[in-house]
Amino acid sequence: MKKPTLLIVDDDEGIRKQLKWALEEDYTIFLASDKESALEMISTNKPDLVALDLGLSPHMSGETDDEGLEILHRVVKRDPLTKVIMITGNENKEYAIKAIQMGAHDYYFKPIDVKELRLIMKRAVHIQGLERENIRLREELVQKKQFAGMVGWSPAMQDVYKQIEGVASSNVTVLIEGESGTGKELASKAIYEKSDRGKGPFVVINCGAIPENLLESELFGHEKGSFTGATGTKIGKFEQAEGGTLFLDEVGELPLSLQVKLLRFLQDHQIERVGGKQPIKLDVRVIAATNRDLEQEVEAGRFRKDLYFRLNVVRILLPLLKDRFGDALLLAYHFLDRHRSSQKRKITGFTPEAEKAIQTAEWKGNVRELENRIRKALIVTQGPMITEKDLGLENDQGIISFSLKEAREELDKKYITMALKNSKGNISKASRELGINRVTLHDLLKKYAISMPTGDDDE
Ligand SMILES: Nc1ncnc2c1ncn2[C@@H]1O[C@H](COP(=O)(O)OP(=O)(O)OP(=O)(O)O)[C@@H](O)[C@H]1O
Ligand SMILES: [Mg+2]
Incomplete structure (x- = not known):
């Protein structure tokens, strides 16, 4: 097996030699005596592994510490999995x-015991x-559980993949429906x-984003x-998509006048x-998407019925x-890996x-909301693990991190403990206060392993 590589940064030649001698059997060793050569070797x-001595310069004391931290900062920025062990003669705990907060793996006070x-x-x-193995396995898992760039392996999504597989090779028009952020464009x-x-x-065009x-x-x-301002001939999106696919996003926003033209294309490809x-x-193959209910739009007279039927060949x-069981976490790790690299x-x-x-979480904004929350969390987190607070998913933010059963049990425990405290451990009093009988209370105490406050059991 290849030996791990170790960079020893120390201004003291004696220590560099001593450490090299002691560790070269287990590591491929590089030595650096100052900041510049250290940074050079790191890149x-x-x-x-980096063994980093803070007191790099023999002449300065206060500022030298910053040189060490600067190197540390650069190492962690380059690859957060690099393990930096700070070595110092200065027993400054705050440092x-x-x-460690900056990402050092450990800290070692001199004198060195090899x-x-x-x-x-x-x-x-x-x-x-x-850590490396963990990341590799996770990436492998996410890799395995996706379909043409769509991450997720829930039964609901496997169904979608099957449908996509089924229609892909034919030229039929497809209508993709789904709420905002569910991945219509990706699909x-x-x-x-x-x-x-x-x-x-x-070729993509968002029919809702362009003035009528x-x-x-x-x-x-x-x-x-053809009109004032039309100084030259312009090729539209349909022609740009020749031989390929045109994605009409927000097709429900298409004004009635243009619905006729689209219908004509779908009928005779002109x-x-x-x-x-x-x-x-x-x-050109047309794929359309909508987060509106087109059927309702038809009923309201805002969408042509004949066009709706033409678009709706495959839906x-x-x-x-929230209906893709197990996918949210997979997606979370996928977005973490995707956005972390720049972090x-x-x-x-x-x-x-x-x-x-x-x-x-409810994920009202679906996959897009999840992605945005992870992006933000990567900015605000203190690391190394992202917390629910970083994600803005604390309990009081409208998300449910308890099942209803768990929530009820928590409340049960709180009430019982309170009643027991009020009654100073008197079961009869407590059960009266709680509106249950003593047997039930005894059962609950056992179930929740609630210990009795000191006091007598019965009246
Ligand atoms: N299954 C998925 N796997 C990986 N990324 C996804 C998945 N679904 C959506 N995304 C990502 O989430 C974001 C939103 O997806 P997309 O733009 O396709 O949604 P949409 O349904 O078109 O949303 P809207 O209706 O708001 O336009 C994109 O960054 C997309 O890459
Ligand atoms: Mg979209």
Whole structure:
């Protein structure tokens, strides 16, 4: 097995030699005597372990500490899994705490006992191995549990994947429905990628984001001089998507006048530019998405019924995140891995409470909300684990991290303890106060393992 690499940073040549001699059997060792050479070696050799002496310069005292912390900061920023062991002759506890908060693995006060230091290093390497393995396994798991970039393996999503697989290779129009943030755009891309059109263009247009008077020319293009300002011929999104796929996002926002033009395309695959004289035949597959109920829009007269039927050949409904059992945590780790790389702090995962909060949150904004919360948490967290507070998912923020049963039991315990305290441990009094009989109270005491305050049992 390859030896782990260790960088020893110390201005004292004697100590460098001593440590090298003592540790070279177990480590591939690099030596640095000052900040510059240390930083140089860190970036070129990427050591697994750094033994860092704070008092780098023999002449300065106060400021030298900062040099050590600066190196520490750079190491942790480059790779948070690098284990830095601070070694110092200065028994300053506050500094030790600061170093640990900044991501040092451990702290060691001189004089050096090589045996002891060797043990600390061995443990650091062991922990590092576990952390790396953990991240690798997690990434592997997330890798396995996704489909064309869509993360999740709940039965509800596997159903979606099957539908996508089923329609991808045909040219049929697909309508993707789902609430905001459920991944409609991602699903449309998955269809595109899995189809034979994967090499052709994938063109996106959000029908709700473009002013009505510009939308027609955006979609269908225009001829030179067709209206004031049309100084040249413009190719619209339909033509841009030739040979590929056009994704019409928020199709429910399409004004009635343009609904006619879209219908025409779906019927005979032809469009006409604004001001154009000739129809243009195109080979474009249309995928449309909506978070409105189109059926209702039809009833309200805002959406053409014939267009609705044309679009609705195949309909894929994306489930709410809260209905995808087990996926929220998988997605959370996926977003953590995706957004962590740009993050300086050493963040290795979520606390158990945070995991629970993620699994039980309502996720009204679905996957997008989850992603946003993780992005924000990465900024505010003190690390190394993201807490439910970092995620803004504390109990009082409207999320439920208890099951109803657990919540009831918690309340039971609180009431019983309170009643026992009031009655100074008198069971009869307490049971009267609680409105239950003594047998029931005894049972509950046993169930919840509530100990009696000192006092007598009965009246
Ligand atoms: N299953 C998933 N796996 C990984 N990332 C996802 C998944 N679903 C959604 N996302 C991510 O969540 C964000 C929102 O997804 P997307 O834009 O596809 O949702 P949407 O349904 O189109 O939302 P809206 O209706 O608000 O436009 C994107 O950053 C997307 O990459
Ligand atoms: Mg969208």
